[in-house]
Amino acid sequence: MKKLIKLFIIIPLIFSKMDGMAQSKTETEILQLSNNIFNWEVKNKIDSLEDLLSDKFKVVNSHGDIQTKEQYLATLKSGNVKHDSIIVEQSIVTLVDNTATVIGKGWFHITASGNKLHRHLSYLEVFVKDEKGWKLMALYASALPDK
Numbered sequence: 001m002k003k004l005i006k007l008f009i010i011i012p013l014i015f016s017k018m019d020g021m022a023q024s025k026t027e028t029e030i031l032q033l034s035n036n037i038f039n040w041e042v043k044n045k046i047d048s049l050e051d052l053l054s055d056k057f058k059v060v061n062s063h064g065d066i067q068t069k070e071q072y073l074a075t076l077k078s079g080n081v082k083h084d085s086i087i088v089e090q091s092i093v094t095l096v097d098n099t100a101t102v103i104g105k106g107w108f109h110i111t112a113s114g115n116k117l118h119r120h121l122s123y124l125e126v127f128v129k130d131e132k133g134w135k136l137m138a139l140y141a142s143a144l145p146d147k
Contacts, residue, residue: 041083054135098129
């Protein structure tokens with residue numbers, strides 16, 4: 001019986017380690033870039049964020065509004081929208097040639113025009129690699145149902 005219990009403990013650990021090893025160096029790099037974006041938004045490091053965004057960047061926010069790179073950065077710089085914290089629950093990278101997507105979900109705690117908002121969102125990030133490295137080309141966010 002003890003051997004059977006040990007197997008139930010050890011086998012999931014082995015598979016979780018194998019899953020972690022399956023992640024490529026590039027996938028790890030993309031997840032780090034995704035995390036950097038959220039950290040820069042929270043810490044209001046707009047210059048760092050601006051460098052990562054493609055000149056053709058577009059965002060569709062959870063209200064369905066579409067913004068260009070300039071509009072998005074202007075919104076963040078205005079101070080009318082501040083990311084207080086972002087807690088990522090899940091993020092998955094898919095890599096094909098010079099394009100990577102991150103699909104994830106998490107809690108976004110925002111202050112908008114002085115109002116505290118707590119949004120459970122799913123998101124899709126599209127990264128494209130050019131001669132300068134990885135750039136964020138598109139971001140889409142969608143509200144998840146309240147639990």
